[in-house]
Amino acid sequence: MKSAHSLAPRLTRRGFRWAVAIVATAALALTGCSAADDKPTEGAATGGTLTIGVGQDAGRLDPVWSNLPTYNQFAYATLVHQTAEGEFTPYLATSWTFGDDAKSITLELRDDAKYSDGTDVTAENVVASINRFLATPGFKVATYGSQIAGAEATGELEVTVRFKIAVPQAYALGTLNDSSVVSMVTSEAGTANPELLDTTTLGAGPYVLDQEQTVIGIEYTYVKNEHYFAPETVTYDTIVIMPFADPNALANAVTTGQVSYALEVLAPLAAAAENSGLRISKGALGVGASGTSMLVFGEHETGPTADVRVRQAIAYAIDRASINEALYAGLATPTSSATPKGADGHTGEDPYAYNPDTAKKLLAEAGYPDGFDITITDPSAFDPGNLVGQAVQGALEAIGINVTLERNNDPFTDLTAKLSGGQFEAYIYSEFGESAFNLVTGSMQSVGGALNPNGYAIPDDITTALEAVSAAPADKQGDLLKELTRAVDANQWFVTITSIPRFTVAQPGITGVPADYVTAEPTPYSPVAGASWSGN
Secondary structure, rough: OOOOOOOOOOOOOOOOOOOOOOOOOOOOOOOOOOOOOOOOOOOOOOOOOOEEEEEOOOOOOOOOOOOOOHHHHHOOOEEEEEOOOOOOOOEEEEEEOOOOOOOOEEEEEEEOOOOOOOOOOHHHHHHHHHHHHHHHOHHHHHHHHHOEEEEEEEEEEOOEEEEEOOHHHHHHHHHHOOOOOOHHOOOOOOOOOHHHOOOOOOOOEEEEEOOOOEEEEEEEEEOOOOOOOOOOOOOOOOEEEOOOOOHHHHHHHOOOOOEEEEEEEEEHHHHHHOOOOOEEEEOOHHHHHHHOEEEEEOOOOOOOOHHHHHHHHHHHHHHHHHHHHHHHHHOEEOOHHHHHHHOOOOOOOOOOOOHHHHHHHHHHOOOOOOOEEEEEEEEOOHHHHHHHHHHHHHHHHHHOEEEEEEOOOOHHHHHHHHOOOOOOOOOEEEEEEOHHHHHHHHOOOOOOOOOOOOOOOOOOOHHHHHHHHHHHHHHHHHHHHOOOOOOHHHHHHHHEEEOOOOOEEEEOEOOOOOOEEOOOOOOOOOOOOOOEEEEO
């Protein structure tokens, strides 16, 4: 069928069309009333434009490579939708069943879905898209696809995704939700010619990129996809996404009305906005610069960090409560445990509460009574302003460890290539707020995983705890996931610093914005009738 839009890349580069006012301080002078959860109302006004401000440029628009899922969610329908409360609902799939061995999920596809180029969504092209992602080496495969063995069409409109090991049901569905690149499926044209996806969109979502109105690095404009299967759920005529490199400029843009909605506003700025007329949403688990802030060790076989006592000493040396107050206006959750509150496997324990005397004792027992030298890389992509890195540097130097802090300002894609290649001795990192199962099977076990870039063997007690989770029925996995968290905490493969929520800010005229969410980010569009945001 004839394409609904040109496949030839026509994006342009030109200067800014506005002046961005930079806020010089870490707080905004805001007044008004506090925001609350706002439910969508029946008959809500439709039309208009939702302008979204984000903290990173897209890089490449291909979902496999893009820097943020925000750039993809409007154009690419996924197999399942996840609500702000965490419930999984149909999207491209109308229903699903789990294999008896917990190693597969079979999904029935809707029969009226089309891609934006007018071609039908079928099991065959869905599988081809999933398998393209799995065959593309990169950071995202380790994050989202480490335990996926592959996908196959088991019927004209039936897809079966198979896993390498038995997985929890929430894990299986989470790999296929709105924020997961795994099921941001593309048409046959996109799968066959992936280079097209860098400059256009070929998904089955409610919107399609308008190349004429898009300016690389400045704004990305999406208009309604005329082939979308559920046009009655689409509220806005146009979506515009604008990247801001400066977090103060992003916060200023939403307060002045330059954007309708700002994604990932830094905690001090969100705290200043809390009593304003702006609508504040809090994502407990976080992603990107939010999430679970960590100090990760690249070396586990030689040198000081090969000794678990040294890693535990570092964990005891960090005053997380002070970091929370100083850097996050008291809005983060200080914790030394790997699994954050709200994720499966959370224990509520704080195994390495601040104790510098214990830290010094452990260093001495490990043979380093006078400390040692270490270089810590501090990427701004995970630690804007390098404030966490500086706090960790001070904490370690207080127990005798000499830290060279190397700031890194690489673009996200370049940074993750270096990180996955094991180029850093130690580094500040922010892990997705996720379950113990996801953390171990993804970032620790997978090749190039962010928490084990050099591919060292995982400690036996962690492996044993993981096997126990995989062998248990779904209704018995909760306590076993907590045991998995305790095994991870005991080994201190990485040191957890704090759980940083993700703050988003919206104009008060927007309806449907959740006060809290457990997904990677709020999704203004929902395939659930009446749940999409509207207004400005």
